[in-house]
Amino acid sequence: MAEEIARRTPLYATHVLLGAKMVSFGGYEMPLSYPAGIAAEHRAVRERVGVFDVSHMGEFEVSGPDRNAFVQRVTPNDVGALKPGQAQYSAILTPQGTFVDDCLVYRFEDRVMLVVNAANLAKDWDYIVALKRGANVRLRDISAETGLLAVQGPGAESLLAPLTPLGVAMVPYYHFVQGKVAGVQCFVSRTGYTGEDGFELYCRAGALETLWHALVGAGRAEPCGLGARDTLRLEAGYPLYGSDIDDTVTPYEAGLGWIVKLDKGVDFTGLAALKRQKLDGVTRRLVGFKVTEPKLVARHGYGVYLDGTAVDVVRSGTVTPTVNCAIGITYLPVAHAKAGSHFAIDVRGKRAPAEVVRLPFVPRRTRTDSGGAAR
Numbered sequence: 001m002a003e004e005i006a007r008r009t010p011l012y013a014t015h016v017l018l019g020a021k022m023v024s025f026g027g028y029e030m031p032l033s034y035p036a037g038i039a040a041e042h043r044a045v046r047e048r049v050g051v052f053d054v055s056h057m058g059e060f061e062v063s064g065p066d067r068n069a070f071v072q073r074v075t076p077n078d079v080g081a082l083k084p085g086q087a088q089y090s091a092i093l094t095p096q097g098t099f100v101d102d103c104l105v106y107r108f109e110d111r112v113m114l115v116v117n118a119a120n121l122a123k124d125w126d127y128i129v130a131l132k133r134g135a136n137v138r139l140r141d142i143s144a145e146t147g148l149l150a151v152q153g154p155g156a157e158s159l160l161a162p163l164t165p166l167g168v169a170m171v172p173y174y175h176f177v178q179g180k181v182a183g184v185q186c187f188v189s190r191t192g193y194t195g196e197d198g199f200e201l202y203c204r205a206g207a208l209e210t211l212w213h214a215l216v217g218a219g220r221a222e223p224c225g226l227g228a229r230d231t232l233r234l235e236a237g238y239p240l241y242g243s244d245i246d247d248t249v250t251p252y253e254a255g256l257g258w259i260v261k262l263d264k265g266v267d268f269t270g271l272a273a274l275k276r277q278k279l280d281g282v283t284r285r286l287v288g289f290k291v292t293e294p295k296l297v298a299r300h301g302y303g304v305y306l307d308g309t310a311v312d313v314v315r316s317g318t319v320t321p322t323v324n325c326a327i328g329i330t331y332l333p334v335a336h337a338k339a340g341s342h343f344a345i346d347v348r349g350k351r352a353p354a355e356v357v358r359l360p361f362v363p364r365r366t367r368t369d370s371g372g373a374a375r
Contacts, residue, residue, distance in 0.1 A: 009055035009148055010208045018223055022049060026118030027096065028056040029223035042231050042321040044222035045194050046362075049155035051221040052229055054200075058121035060128065063111040064137040069266075071112045074131055075105060076251065076268050076332060078261040081211060083106040087174045087189055092116070092124060092260050093270035097250045100127050102241055104191065106176060113142075117241045131269065147208030151215060152198035152224075154365065159221055162201060163214055164188070168199065173367035183216030193229065195236025195364040206252035231320040237360030243300060244286065244315040244329050252277055253331065254286045255359070270336045284312070285337035288359040291345065296352040300329045303346040306336060312329075314345060323361050332356065 006029045015022065020031035031053065033041060044050045051184060062071055071079045077090035084107055092100040092114075101124050104115040116124045125141055132139065160168045164181040166188060171177055176189035184207040192198040203211055216223050230240070239245045245254050252260070252274065260274055291298050298317040303310050317328030332343065341356040 005007055007056075009053055010205045011053045011055065011212055014209060014212060015053065015223075020223075020225060025226055026056050027121075028118060030056060030208060031223070033225040034223050034225045036222070038225070038227035038231065039226035041222055041224040045153040045224060045228065045232055046322055047154070047195055049151065049153035049159050049198075049221045050224035050228065051212070051215050052119070052150040052152065052224050052226075053148075053208075053212070054150050054229075055147045055205065056118035057148055058116040058118060058124065058141070058143040059148075059202070060114045060116065060125065061111055061140040061142050062114070062137055063140075064135075066136040068107070068111050070132070070135045070137045071114070072264065072266040073107060073135075073268050074128055075114075076260045076270060076274070077105065078264040079105060079107065079112065080264065084109045085175055085177065087176060087191060088172075088259075091251060091256070092127060093251075093268070093274075094247055095269060095273065097270035097273035098152060098247045099112075099241065099245045099249055099251075099254075100247065102239065102245060102256075106189070119242060145205050147203050147205045147211070148200065149201045149208070149215065150192055150194075150229075150354045151201065152192045152194040152222065153196050153221075153222075156196070156198040159215065160188070171199075175180045182211055184211045184214075186211070190367060192366070193236075193238055194232040195360060195362060195366065196232075197366055223247070230316075231318060234316050234318065234324055234329070235320050235360065235362040237329075239286070239329075240316060249286075249331075250274065250277055250282070253282050253284055254346070282334060284331045284333055286315075286329060287332050287337050287341075287356045289328055289343075289346075289354045290323075290328060290357050290360060291328075292353045292355050296350070297326040298345045298347060298352065298354065304330045304332070305332070305344045305346065305351065311343075320361070327352075327357075327361050 005300040019035045023032040023356040075090040076349045087106045091102045101120040106113040166179045171190045178187040186201045189200045298314045302314040304312045315329045339358045344351040
């Protein structure tokens with residue numbers, strides 16, 4: 001069978017021109033880093049402002065009279081609590097209460113939009129379409145026609161403000177506004193995946209390049225790739241689908257129980273299983289850890305051991321620029337899933353000592369943190 005050709009965002013040529021190292025991710029050719037390197041891009045976001053091309057993300061539009069009721073059924077968070085102009089972190093779940101994907105839900109006056117992970121786009125679409133049944137809704141996959149830039153860092157607001165009449169300083173966390181930025185019609189959401197203040201700008205794919213050039217360059221924002229996006233989100237304790245959460249993990253196990261509204265009055269997919277788990281209690285929990293032996297780094301997939309017994313694998317793990325030591329995420333039995341607990345990780349045949357630490361690794365500096373963000 002022929003290998004699927006990786007897709008490209010509208011900014012592919014721009015990334016190549018900037019000297020980006022391109023990698024395949026979620027079916028797209030994406031910039032891993034630019035010549036300054038991952039650490040410099042990471043620091044730019046923590047200290048100033050960086051811009052990420054995240055146009056690989058998937059966007060599904062739900063319209064029609066039953067749109068809110070339908071998304072209530074598909075996701076565990078309470079869409080009914082959203083006013084138009086608000087967003088929430090949520091998920092798409094299996095009947096077993098595990099993750100098909102995590103997502104963002106945006107409520108407009110006349111429609112709802114779900115933003116999903118690129119690698120799960122086709123799977124998510126098929127799953128949601130199958131749940132439609134008799135609902136009076138129109139579903140549209142608008143991913144290919146939608147461009148998305150993430151403007152992240154303490155300087156994000158002052159970078160955007162002169163480019164738009166929208167009054168971005170007044171936009172609260174997890175709210176959005178619609179209007180022009182640098183002459184491009186967008187909707188601007190105060191959300192992100194870095195733990196810093198920032199905005200995500202959605203526009204028509206054809207206008208993305210204009211927006212990029214207004215934001216990125218000398219005296220403006222640093223272009224940032226997927227490498228820095230990963231180190232930033234790990235420090236902020238945000239989960240990555242396919243590593244930290246997947247279809248074997250429930251929100252309660254992942255420390256995301258706050259997105260599950262058992263009492264919202266809707267029989268959403270996974271409700272019965274999650275009610276049972278809430279009653280019985282979880283047997284394992286997601287934890288953050290640091291490797292306590294210098295010069296050893298715990299990477300994704302390395303075995304995790306308690307008293308010589310394998311209990312999980314490292315879900316995410318690396319050395320990050322702000323923390324400046326080897327950190328990561330795994331799952332441990334509940335009795336050991338507390339700060340100060342010790343366990344071991346198999347680092348290339350050597351059992352490296354590790355200690356559970358509180359998440360996030362770096363304090364989040366979003367406007368008012370609501371505990372999560374989608375990838």
